[in-house]
Amino acid sequence: MTELIESIRDKIDKKKVTSLCNKILKKCSFKSGKDLQNISALATWLYIYGYYDEMLKVCDLLKDMEFSGDYDIWFNPDMVMCLKSRVLRERGETEASQVLIDKINEHRHPELYENLVESYVVDMDINIAEELKNRPRSLADGWRFCKLQSAIRYREAGKFPVSDEKFDNDIEELTAILRQVK
Secondary structure (H helix, E strand, C coil): CHHHHHHHHHHCCCHHHHHHHHHHHHCCCCCCHHHHHHHHHHHHHHHHHCCHHHHHHHHHHHCCCCCCCCHHHHHHHHHHHHHHHHHHHHCCCHHHHHHHHHHHHCCCCHHHHHHHHHHHHHHHHHHHHHHHHHCCHHHHHHHHHHHHHHHHHHHHHCCCCCCHHHHHHHHHHHHHHHCCCC
């Protein structure tokens, strides 16, 4: 793991990537939600910046994790599996993508998705707009990042009561905006 993270840090000249790599290199426990969040965030920023091969390698750091019943911990392996599934699907590797989706959906509850629609469709946009109006842009980018991760998670796992087209448009728009972050 150390060699991979160091090579990414040394190759990719983006502050977000460098910062996350340094955090992971300093401390990384696969039992810590915060440490796993750093891996998930690194994979997401690599996706945003278009470093898909590196992203896939980072996602593979969590490939052997199994669900322990703790959704706070599981969120991060779930996120990286969705990211990996998306890139594999876009590359035409649909069987490998589907294997990941099947694993993800073992621990999802689609009957509860209806409760999340307003949060995704309305609340996140309100939060982004409020941050743009009242505070530094970086806080709006935090909400955009959160919405991007949600869009990828819901789009790739399927069964969410929002169209794939809406998710794909949101992902494209959010990625274009976040790509400008250094």
